[in-house]
Amino acid sequence: MREETKKKVLSILTLTFVIAFAFSLGWGIYQFRMLQDYKMKTENQYKRALNDLVNNLDEVETCMSKVMVANSPAQKVLYLGETWKGSESAVSKMGQLPADEVGINYVDTLMNQVSDFSKSLTRKVASVEGMTPEELKMFNDMHDRVIDVNRAVQQISTQFYAENLAWLDKQPGFLERIGIGKILKTAAQGGESNGDNQGGQEASQQIPTSVGGGLKQLDTSLQKYPPFTYQGELDKHYVEKPLGLPQGDASESKAVSVAKDFLADMGYKNADPKITGLSQGPMGGYNMTYRDVYLEVSKKGGVLTYYRDQRDINERQMDVKKAVDQAYTAIQKLGWNLVVTSTEDLGDHVQVDAVAQESGVRLYPDKVRMTIAMDNGQVTGFDANPYYAYHHDRNLNKVLTLEQAKTKLNKNFAIIENRMAVISKLGTDEALCYEFRGTALGEEYLIYINALDGSEEKICRIVNTPRGKLIQ
Amino acid sequence: MYPDGKRRKEGTTFKIVTISLVLCLILSAASQAALGDRTLSQGSKGAEVKDLQKRLVQIGFQVGNVDGVYGKATAAAVKRFQKSRGIKVDGLAGSNTIDELKKLTGESTTSSGKKIGIKNTDVQLLAHCIYAEGRGEPYLGQVAIGACVMNRIKSSKFPHTIAGVIYQPQAFSAVDDGQINIQPDDGAVKAAREAMNGSDPTGGAIYYFNPAKTTNKFVWARPQIKQIGSHIFTR
Numbered sequence: 081m082r083e084e085t086k087k088k089v090l091s092i093l094t095l096t097f098v099i100a101f102a103f104s105l106g107w108g109i110y111q112f113r114m115l116q117d118y119k120m121k122t123e124n125q126y127k128r129a130l131n132d133l134v135n136n137l138d139e140v141e142t143c144m145s146k147v148m149v150a151n152s153p154a155q156k157v158l159y160l161g162e163t164w165k166g167s168e169s170a171v172s173k174m175g176q177l178p179a180d181e182v183g184i185n186y187v188d189t190l191m192n193q194v195s196d197f198s199k200s201l202t203r204k205v206a207s208v209e210g211m212t213p214e215e216l217k218m219f220n221d222m223h224d225r226v227i228d229v230n231r232a233v234q235q236i237s238t239q240f241y242a243e244n245l246a247w248l249d250k251q252p253g254f255l256e257r258i259g260i261g262k263i264l265k266t267a268a269q270g271g272e273s274n275g276d277n278q279g280g281q282e283a284s285q286q287i288p289t290s291v292g293g294g295l296k297q298l299d300t301s302l303q304k305y306p307p308f309t310y311q312g313e314l315d316k317h318y319v320e321k322p323l324g325l326p327q328g329d330a331s332e333s334k335a336v337s338v339a340k341d342f343l344a345d346m347g348y349k350n351a352d353p354k355i356t357g358l359s360q361g362p363m364g365g366y367n368m369t370y371r372d373v374y375l376e377v378s379k380k381g382g383v384l385t386y387y388r389d390q391r392d393i394n395e396r397q398m399d400v401k402k403a404v405d406q407a408y409t410a411i412q413k414l415g416w417n418l419v420v421t422s423t424e425d426l427g428d429h430v431q432v433d434a435v436a437q438e439s440g441v442r443l444y445p446d447k448v449r450m451t452i453a454m455d456n457g458q459v460t461g462f463d464a465n466p467y468y469a470y471h472h473d474r475n476l477n478k479v480l481t482l483e484q485a486k487t488k489l490n491k492n493f494a495i496i497e498n499r500m501a502v503i504s505k506l507g508t509d510e511a512l513c514y515e516f517r518g519t520a521l522g523e524e525y526l527i528y529i530n531a532l533d534g535s536e537e538k539i540c541r542i543v544n545t546p547r548g549k550l551i552q
Numbered sequence: 553m554y555p556d557g558k559r560r561k562e563g564t565t566f567k568i569v570t571i572s573l574v575l576c577l578i579l580s581a582a583s584q585a586a587l588g589d590r591t592l593s594q595g596s597k598g599a600e601v602k603d604l605q606k607r608l609v610q611i612g613f614q615v616g617n618v619d620g621v622y623g624k625a626t627a628a629a630v631k632r633f634q635k636s637r638g639i640k641v642d643g644l645a646g647s648n649t650i651d652e653l654k655k656l657t658g659e660s661t662t663s664s665g666k667k668i669g670i671k672n673t674d675v676q677l678l679a680h681c682i683y684a685e686g687r688g689e690p691y692l693g694q695v696a697i698g699a700c701v702m703n704r705i706k707s708s709k710f711p712h713t714i715a716g717v718i719y720q721p722q723a724f725s726a727v728d729d730g731q732i733n734i735q736p737d738d739g740a741v742k743a744a745r746e747a748m749n750g751s752d753p754t755g756g757a758i759y760y761f762n763p764a765k766t767t768n769k770f771v772w773a774r775p776q777i778k779q780i781g782s783h784i785f786t787r
Binding site: 172174178179374388424544 | 635641666710719720749750752
């Protein structure tokens, strides 16, 4: 009797194990197939990006060669346009390839510059200005460098197909993958290769062992060339030389008193801001806090560049018009001469952009952005960084008369209002323009006619968004 | 002339038809009640509530499940929405609240009123990035993360679109580990909108890192601009 029970239990156990094993085996096969499937899909995306990149580069290289021989503006514009879009696309494709770090910046920089430079040339050539000999020379230099990049990437691609090259050099080991071996990189994007390039020289001689490695070598080989400099360059996000900061350095105590005065003007009684940090760079200075308020006073010139009160906002008590009035009151109190150019209704706040005005000419680059709290009309934000970065004495003498400028407009364009304005162009370039606001074909536009040479400098479309007017 | 009986019969038929028509109308109105026809409050159910929830989520106010049930999470989202728009905070979706919500979730139009879609659709992606990278940071620190992305677009070293910058391999740890897919809160969406609008509290930074967590030599070697919250922003 006992023997039988034992046997029974044993056979049930065996059966359970067999079923469990079969089940887990099935599950494993299923998982493995799924993984293969996902891997294939990802690989295909990578391959597609690599092939597109190779094509883009080849296309750009060919078009650049044609630009230099073309004689008619029509052909020049056509190939410049293709160069511009092709190089933009190459940068985008490069960003889709796997990488173990963000460090392949030199290729990106070169292609972005080619794109940027061709864009500005497209405009020049189309307006029958033509390319200057210097511009042609630079374009030629860029072409040479693009040829190098093109050949290197083709080499990688050929090797990829011939030798089944890996995408990346060394994969992280199992321990790293599960996060034990190495600390995960934080928000700190970026890789180490750019920082220490002592290994660069020998690396460029090696035959790449992976696509990522090959691109990294290419990047290193480009580092030795001097960068291109031309009018209207990119990299406008960072201002190297602020034009509007007053002379002289401010001490800590001076900075604190500047902040105190500002807070008094904004309606804080006996405010006592404390320095909590320093910021570097040409616009850098003293960072201060007071209750919910954060302020920055520049070291050079000792002016208040940034203020924000992050207090809780209560129920809305006013409309946008009232908020703009409040902004004007504050501007006056601070002793500025600004005109409000746009507003955005953020609900609890209204954001107001105001620009400097000089003898009737709006200086759009010299901008101050304010926010007004809608519960009591207090100014809760003040950002004068753009103003201090760009404000300087400008030559505001025009050549064209208003009537002459009007003849440059599209026949269907019905003018609503016009004024003079300085606008920013590509990079740090500016232009003195006639600004025309008007409608055509059921849409509203801002059109800028250069007041010196009469060219159509810029066209902005105005659309009504739920939060206010958007200038595109 | 018709005999009396027939006329009466006709009258009855007419009544029945009218009544059923009216009933039909009422029923269809009830089943397709549009958002804004009545005040919704906790406990409300139906298509209008679902519409309300969808619109709240569209502009970054998370309600949990979009299930057509006005529960605690929806009421809390309505309260946050009201607070952010300066409307009386009561958690009830009355006409004021719904009008404001409809306005903000509407399309952009040309000056002649033609609908041209929603502008700045990238704001959602940027908000995801900000939330994944900087939840727990002060609001200004979140705007700063968004400004970093926008600065990269203007820089010659990076791709020229928001998606291009955010999905560049190894650019953001939150993309590589999938945190980017967490739904952002309304603060992150607000910060994203402000950054896209051109606000830059970083002074032109294109990198940032958390000094307590980063050993990466490359970012430590970058020229630093300032610290906002727990991140150091660099050029």
